[in-house]
Amino acid sequence: MDDRKSRVLAAVIDQYLESAEPVGSRTLARRKAFGLSAATLRNELADLEEWGYLDKPHTSAGRVPSDKGYRYYVDRLLVRRTLTAQEADRIRAAYRAHVREATWFLHQTARLLSGVTGYPAVVITPPPPVARLLSLQLLPMGEGGAALLAETDTGLVARRVLSIPADVAPADLARMTAVLSRELAGMPLTDVADVHLVNLERALGRHAALVEELLSLLPGGDTEQAPLATVEGFDTLFGFPEFHEVERIRAVWALLTRDTFVGRLLAGLGDEALAVRIGEELAEAAGRDLSLVGATLRSGGHVLGHVAVIGPRRMDYGHVLAAVEQVAAEWNRALG
Amino acid sequence: MDDRKSRVLAAVIDQYLESAEPVGSRTLARRKAFGLSAATLRNELADLEEWGYLDKPHTSAGRVPSDKGYRYYVDRLLVRRTLTAQEADRIRAAYRAHVREATWFLHQTARLLSGVTGYPAVVITPPPPVARLLSLQLLPMGEGGAALLAETDTGLVARRVLSIPADVAPADLARMTAVLSRELAGMPLTDVADVHLVNLERALGRHAALVEELLSLLPGGDTEQAPLATVEGFDTLFGFPEFHEVERIRAVWALLTRDTFVGRLLAGLGDEALAVRIGEELAEAAGRDLSLVGATLRSGGHVLGHVAVIGPRRMDYGHVLAAVEQVAAEWNRALG
DNA sequence: CGTTAGCACTCTCTCTATGCGAGTGCTAAG
DNA sequence: CTTAGCACTCGCATAGAGAGAGTGCTAACG
Known part of the structure; x- marks a missing residue:
């Protein structure tokens, strides 16, 4: 050549x-x-x-x-393009927030990427085994309510607000918190839902069953409906001629919302800092017309998740690469 | 006739x-x-x-x-159809969860309705002035973190997890919590973001600015990006012949994700227990091909939000009406 | 030997004409 | 009031013609 x-x-x-x-x-x-x-x-x-x-x-x-x-x-x-000052500012500003909830930040990141590039963006939260429980608190919350807050070693936080039976007193909650913190520290978040500790039963007596049920509502538990992967900016696809037939759009939608697809796809990025997947490289028949530019997000040494722009194979790679790179850099600066 | x-x-x-x-x-x-x-x-x-x-x-x-x-x-x-036993069970099961976060429940409700009817469903959280603050807590959360939990008189809960400067001690947080609870109780959630209390400044000294900033991150604050209205099951539309051109689909998408539209639409239901809007009754040119079946969700006497199925005007009204009615009934039983 | 002009050929897309099918409104008879 | 019959109207699908853009190949040129 x-x-x-x-x-x-x-x-x-x-x-x-x-x-x-x-x-x-x-x-x-x-x-x-x-x-x-x-x-x-x-x-x-x-x-x-x-x-x-x-x-x-x-x-x-x-x-x-x-x-x-x-x-x-x-x-x-490819001539590597640089972002405009406006674009760079927009990205920088997004990471100045005080909030540090995983889901909030991941959504934010996807929305940002989609907004800057004009293509859809997806994010995925950490592959389950990674996030380990650091602390776990059960706090009284109004009448008949309690908040279950779990912090993980990725520095991010899961929470549920629950209703509890009337005969559980604040003191009971405090005791539960103590037991839980002791017993569950270091446990992968996924396993928390299935926990059935003998110690727990001895310490908590009649409330043990309740606590177990509550724990199953934490992320990773099968009652957690919030999708691990989210897509933002899907509508940008409507504008591209390659998706002018409903069947095409539908196929992409099905792909992006199929709960295993985005997950497997992004997990496939492993720990590549910046990855590009083109057409068939996505290893998915229906994704033949798509390409992906993704980055790995880390926090405290761990891989925290992945973010990617997914668009038509006929994508402005120069621009997208610059944007993804910049977003990943800001993320790492803010949360790394 | x-x-x-x-x-x-x-x-x-x-x-x-x-x-x-x-x-x-x-x-x-x-x-x-x-x-x-x-x-x-x-x-x-x-x-x-x-x-x-x-x-x-x-x-x-x-x-x-x-x-x-x-x-x-x-x-x-219309001959009012009844749901199948399966459908009824599915709806009943969805409201047995312990979780009582507004957003979680609303998503759940929309997903449920979309799943049962086969049309998209939308929900909207309470019109801002309704939810009033009951309690507000600022809790230490890991290193350099704090959880801001706000409970409202609608029985549901808003929360943010934030990072805070290193020089703020747990004791400071406790003092802030005390001050905030005293000063903000009864205030509409919307106003919390704009709060600038003289009392607050006196009581909190150098942390006052920080607290104000944190408060602005609660729902209703303009930094809250989570949309008030959410749409589930959009993809069901791909199947209907009236949306076989991309432009139609795109128009509906634009409508449903336009932040004012679903809100205004559902707010327009006022406190009708069960409402049907057909085509032009939606008062929106782009919605001419759509119809809506909506219900009002209450909790403790307040209107907590609205939920609706939005589909092609050529909709199975009998089925949808039955489903919406049943969902509203279960909601009210669980949270009313 | 690389480059270029010319040419015949291919394939898609658009336009037009034509015919078919489904449906309507009207009229007149039952 | 109901029904059969009939002329008429559209939309839609099908087929053919022609334009336009592009290709591969060949032969000439510097």
């Missing part, structure tokens, strides 16, 4: 990112100043196609980048 | 609800056993059209119900 071919490939991709339509030799010769005729470009295009960097929708159409083409483009040809 | 015309109107609507296609005299005569010929039905249809109960997409098409037709159908012709 010599230098000229690279430039041709880049030109095709740039053009296609803009127009969403197959790029022909003629338009290419006219638009970009190659100093080459259409005929010469045709030869170059034929080579690039043969090598797998370009596809042809049908015999007499122009060329369209293939996964391999995009991959080469992202890895080697 | 004599009895026979009513039966014809009902037949047209029933048929249209099923097929989503204009109903002609011929099909009507064939399908439903009227003992009348197509020609006679044509006369009846012409009358119903003249009176405004039916529309014609174009001269030589069949008839389609108008808003007025649907309205008459819902008010007088």
Whole structure:
């Protein structure tokens, strides 16, 4: 792949990112100043196609980048764009808040990314085994109520507000808190829901069953309905020609809301700081038209979660990469 | 409107609800056993059209119900269906949880309604002025953290977990809690964000500014990004032929996620226990193809919020009405 | 030997014409 | 009042023609 071919490939991709339509030799010769005729470009295009960097929708159409083409483009040809001052400010401002709830922050991060890039964004909370319980408090809360607050070693917090039977006194709650803190410290959050400690039963007597039930409502318990993964900015997809048929949109929606998909996808990023997945690399038939730019979010050494922009394969990779990078950097500065 | 015309109107609507296609005299005569010929039905249809109960997409098409037709159908012709045992069980089970956070319950309710009916569902939290602060606690939470818990007279709870400067000791938090409880009790939640009490400043000294900032993060404060209204089950719309063009879907999405729309819409239900809004009754050009079946949710005498199923105007009103009614009843039993 | 002009060919997309089917309104007879 | 018959109206699907854009190949050029 010599230098000229690279430039041709880049030109095709740039053009296609803009127009969403197959790029022909003629338009290419006219638009970009190659100093080459259409005929010469045709030869170059034929080579690039043969090598797998370009596809042809049908015999007499122009060329369209293939996964391999995009991959080469992202890895080697992309001119890394910097964000505008406004965009950078917006990202910085988002991480100045005092709030430090995991879900709130993750939502915030996804919304921010979607807003800045104009594509949908997804986030996922830590893979369950990671978050370990640090402290656990059961606090009286109004009449017949109690708040269950759990802090984890990722520095973030889970909570539930519950109603409890009338015969449980504040003193009982305090005793429960003491027992729970002692018994559960260091336990993965996932396991808390299934806890059935003998010690617990001895210490708490008749309230043991109640406490167990309450614990099952913490995140990770099967009654926790809040999805681990969330999607923001889905509506941006309506604007792209590749999703102008309902079936396409529907397929993407189904994919993004299928509870295992986003999770597995982002978990697949492992601990790559900045990752790009293009088309079939998503390992999902329905995701053939999609690409992803994701980052790993850490807090205190742990992988806390992943965030990613998911958009049409025909994505403005330069811009998105810059945005994701910046967001990850701010996150790490604020919570790392 | 004599009895026979009513039966014809009902037949047209029933048929249209099923097929989503204009109903002609011929099909009507064939399908439903009227003992009348197509020609006679044509006369009846012409009358119903003249009176405004039916529309014609174009001269030589069949008839389609108008808003007025649907309205008459819902008010007088509808045979009230009962839910299946499974559906009823599902609804009952959903309200057995111990959790009593407003947002959790509202999400749950919307998800439930969408799941049972097969249409999208929306909920909205109480109109701001209603929820008044009962108690407010600031609790130490791990290192450099604090939980701000606010309970309101609607029996539900708002909370934030925040980070605080290192020089704020647990004792400081306790003092703040005492001051805040005294000063803010009874205040509408909305106003808390804007609070600037002289008393507060005297009692808290150098921490006053911090507390004010923290308070602004409670719901109602403008930094609270969580939407008041939420939509569940949007994807059900993909299945309906009336939304087979992206533009339609997009318009509905825009409507449902426009932060003022669902709010105004549901607020418009006032305190009607069970309300139906059809097409133009939604008072929104883009909502012409939609209908809504909503209920008012109360807790302790207050209107706590509204929940509604929003779907195509061509909706299974009988089923949806039964489901919404049942959900509202269970809600009131659990939280009323 | 790389580059370019020319040419025949392919394929999609748009436009137009045509015919079919479903439905209507009207009229006249039962 | 009901019904059969009939002429008429639209929408929609199908087919054919033509334009436009693009391709591959060949042969000439510097």
